[in-house]
Amino acid sequence: MLDAQISKKVVMFGLNGQYISNIGRLGNAPGEYVHPMSFSISPDEKEIAVIDGDRMRVIFYSLLDFSYIGEREIPFSAAHMEYLEDGNFIWYNKSKNIDNILV
Numbered sequence: 001m002l003d004a005q006i007s008k009k010v011v012m013f014g015l016n017g018q019y020i021s022n023i024g025r026l027g028n029a030p031g032e033y034v035h036p037m038s039f040s041i042s043p044d045e046k047e048i049a050v051i052d053g054d055r056m057r058v059i060f061y062s063l064l065d066f067s068y069i070g071e072r073e074i075p076f077s078a079a080h081m082e083y084l085e086d087g088n089f090i091w092y093n094k095s096k097n098i099d100n101i102l103v
Contacts, residue, residue: 031068038080
């Protein structure tokens with residue numbers, strides 16, 4: 001779960017809803033984020049990548065023990081991301097367009 005508005009945390013819960021662990025924490029040091037915007041899980045399900053929108057970085061954590069792996073700058077501001085099947089990413093911004101909402 002990502003709470004990008006209030007607590008600004010990435011939290012892991014089990015299928016039964018039980019809390020497992022926080023992933024990363026707030027801050028400016030390596031492995032920390034200022035404003036987590038989005039996350040994506042790798043196709044092999046071994047890592048999770050989190051966009052820090054304020055620092056324009058993607059931060060990588062292990063899904064085995066939630067430890068920090070590394071980070072990478074992104075060349076533009078992005079609010080969302082997804083892993084692609086080949087392990088690469090797609091970063092994008094999306095906005096709600098009320099004219100295109102079907103009821």
